[in-house]
Amino acid sequence: MNVNASKAQPLSDISYTVSFPEAQAHYAEIEMNITGLKQNTLDLKMPVWTPGSYLVREFAKNIEAFSASINGKIVASPKINKNTWRIATKGVAAVTIKYRVYANEVSVRTSYIDVTHAFLSTTGIFIYPANMLHSPSTITITPYSNWAKVSTSLEMVNGNPFVRHSPNFDILFDSPIEVGNQDIFGFDVDGVKYEVCMYGGGNYDKERIKKDMHAIIQQEAAIFGENPNKHYTFIIHNHLRGGGGIEHLSSTVLGISRDNYGSEKGYQGFLGLVAHEHFHLWNVKRLRPIVLGPFDYDNENYTTNLWIAEGFTEYYQEIAVRRTNLYPPENYLEQIANEFNVLENLPGKNVQTVAESSFDAWIKGYRPNENSNNTTISYYTKGAIIGMMLDLEIINNSAQKHNLDDVMKYMYVTYYKTKKRGYTDAEFKKGFEMFAGKKLDDFYKRYINGLDPVDYNKYLGYAGYKIVDELADNNDAALGITTGTTAAKKVMVTSVTRGTAAYIDGINVGDEITAIDGNPISDGSNLITGKRPGDKIQVTVNRDGQSVTLPVTLLKSNRVKYKVVPVDSPSAQQLAVRTKWLSL
Numbered sequence: 001m002n003v004n005a006s007k008a009q010p011l012s013d014i015s016y017t018v019s020f021p022e023a024q025a026h027y028a029e030i031e032m033n034i035t036g037l038k039q040n041t042l043d044l045k046m047p048v049w050t051p052g053s054y055l056v057r058e059f060a061k062n063i064e065a066f067s068a069s070i071n072g073k074i075v076a077s078p079k080i081n082k083n084t085w086r087i088a089t090k091g092v093a094a095v096t097i098k099y100r101v102y103a104n105e106v107s108v109r110t111s112y113i114d115v116t117h118a119f120l121s122t123t124g125i126f127i128y129p130a131n132m133l134h135s136p137s138t139i140t141i142t143p144y145s146n147w148a149k150v151s152t153s154l155e156m157v158n159g160n161p162f163v164r165h166s167p168n169f170d171i172l173f174d175s176p177i178e179v180g181n182q183d184i185f186g187f188d189v190d191g192v193k194y195e196v197c198m199y200g201g202g203n204y205d206k207e208r209i210k211k212d213m214h215a216i217i218q219q220e221a222a223i224f225g226e227n228p229n230k231h232y233t234f235i236i237h238n239h240l241r242g243g244g245g246i247e248h249l250s251s252t253v254l255g256i257s258r259d260n261y262g263s264e265k266g267y268q269g270f271l272g273l274v275a276h277e278h279f280h281l282w283n284v285k286r287l288r289p290i291v292l293g294p295f296d297y298d299n300e301n302y303t304t305n306l307w308i309a310e311g312f313t314e315y316y317q318e319i320a321v322r323r324t325n326l327y328p329p330e331n332y333l334e335q336i337a338n339e340f341n342v343l344e345n346l347p348g349k350n351v352q353t354v355a356e357s358s359f360d361a362w363i364k365g366y367r368p369n370e371n372s373n374n375t376t377i378s379y380y381t382k383g384a385i386i387g388m389m390l391d392l393e394i395i396n397n398s399a400q401k402h403n404l405d406d407v408m409k410y411m412y413v414t415y416y417k418t419k420k421r422g423y424t425d426a427e428f429k430k431g432f433e434m435f436a437g438k439k440l441d442d443f444y445k446r447y448i449n450g451l452d453p454v455d456y457n458k459y460l461g462y463a464g465y466k467i468v469d470e471l472a473d474n475n476d477a478a479l480g481i482t483t484g485t486t487a488a489k490k491v492m493v494t495s496v497t498r499g500t501a502a503y504i505d506g507i508n509v510g511d512e513i514t515a516i517d518g519n520p521i522s523d524g525s526n527l528i529t530g531k532r533p534g535d536k537i538q539v540t541v542n543r544d545g546q547s548v549t550l551p552v553t554l555l556k557s558n559r560v561k562y563k564v565v566p567v568d569s570p571s572a573q574q575l576a577v578r579t580k581w582l583s584l
């Protein structure tokens with residue numbers, strides 16, 4: 001919470017111009033003019049993080065050549081902490097600030113500029129006056145060279161695409177800006193204007209994309225009963241290898257591998273990402289945990305509810321695609337089984353609860369290390385599984401009258417629309433209980449705040465499905481490491497899984513495996529071919545320049561590979577739940 005954000009302050013007039021005289025070197029130049037000031041001191045701040053991506057990124061690190069002037073004369077603007085500059089304004093009305101931003105990090109949540117385009121992730125571009133987050137501003141873009149287009153959800157001023165208006169800084173920081181010569185096409189969904197802006201080329205089929213996006217958007221709007229935007233912008237960056245997405249109030253940024261559209265699997269992944277980020281315009285951008293707005297741009301904003309904000313979005317991305325009937329139901333069952341397998345093969349499932357995973361996103365999820373799989377889980381994965389469990393519980397317990405959609409809509413209407421605030425943990429739990437028709441204290445104790453193994457067959461059983469482990473009869477031996485091979489053909493250990501032979505017998509991350517039973521190794525893929533559980537092997541590693549030989553007793557692989565299959569002779573009740581769950 002920014003407690004100062006709502007305090008009445010004199011409303012100033014703030015305008016920025018952004019130009020790119022050194023686009024080839026990844027720079028933007030910003031000039032900020034503030035008029036209407038009445039204070040003695042003006043603090044200017046740069047956000048340290050970008051909402052939607054729970055990591056302190058220290059955007060001020062990219063700022064240089066900061067200067068402030070009053071009446072054309074440079075005045076002192078010392079930094080008072082890592083992201084704040086202080087100017088003694090002494091009652092003058094107008095100040096001009098100039099600075100340069102280095103933007104050379106390709107991701108959906110960081111800015112990138114070169115001669116082909118500028119992607120401005122606004123939290124890392126625009127400084128703001130402290131305690132004046134409510135102030136409107138005008139942004140004028142001076143394009144580089146032949147750049148002809150601007151794509152953003154910020155409104156145009158006087159129909160000029162290069163001049164945009166932001167009603168306050170929360171909106172500005174929620175509105176990324178793409179400038180360049182991107183390929184733009186659009187479509188309407190029940191009165192809402194959608195614009196797709198493609199940077200970087202790619203083998204996409206515009207007509208197919210428009211049709212499939214349209215179907216997904218309609219399915220998602222139906223869940224909440226309305227589409228609150230008038231217009232929405234998809235900014236899509238196509239790279240050799242791209243990935244990730246970030247949600248905003250009226251837009252999203254997606255990273256895609258540009259050859260993705262050519263394969264069915266790749267295209268389905270693209271639609272899944274579209275469905276995910278677009279679903280966020282309700283779930284987290286409007287229906288949100290109480291601490292996620294108004295944002296504190298100076299610090300971490302802690303919540304235990306990312307399993308709802310992200311996990312349910314992950315769940316619904318697949319449900320929304322399922323409901324379009326673009327793919328058969330089996331396709332959906334495969335996707336949800338993938339989630340099970342990711343969770344079940346992580347030793348971290350026995351260490352970190354989904355509420356802890358959410359709270360510690362800032363220091364763990366977004367800062368993984370070689371031991372992360374042993375100690376952490378993803379609130380995306382487990383949250384999606386919990387979404388499925390609660391959906392099935394509600395459908396089953398309400399005699400197919402309700403499903404998770406009803407909870408989402410109720411919470412959206414009650415907290416976003418009516419109370420105009422975020423929800424607490426207890427309030428969301430009440431929402432579930434209302435539609436499940438039962439108390440969920442035990443469920444929360446076991447699955448949200450506890451480490452109980454998921455009872456897949458109980459929940460899937462409601463719909464006449466069960467899991468089978470395709471590796472159940474497997475008696476393969478496992479070492480329990482992952483490796484990477486360097487250019488010099490060195491086989492390096494990159495992770496060691498807790499509880500495996502390698503973990504118990506002391507193979508370390510960073511070891512170079514040089515020999516097994518005295519035979520030199522140059523390929524990490526077949527280290528124990530032909531070995532059985534219980535076999536003893538000698539693993540020779542180069543550790544910090546010294547050769548060490550470790551006796552290792554191989555264990556049976558404990559990996560699982562679940563598949564969701566129908567039970568034999570499902571009851572009428574099970575078939576009714578199945579029909580409701582999968583919209584058959």
Ligand SMILES: [Zn+2]
Binds near residue numbers: 247276309
């Ligand atoms: Zn998400």
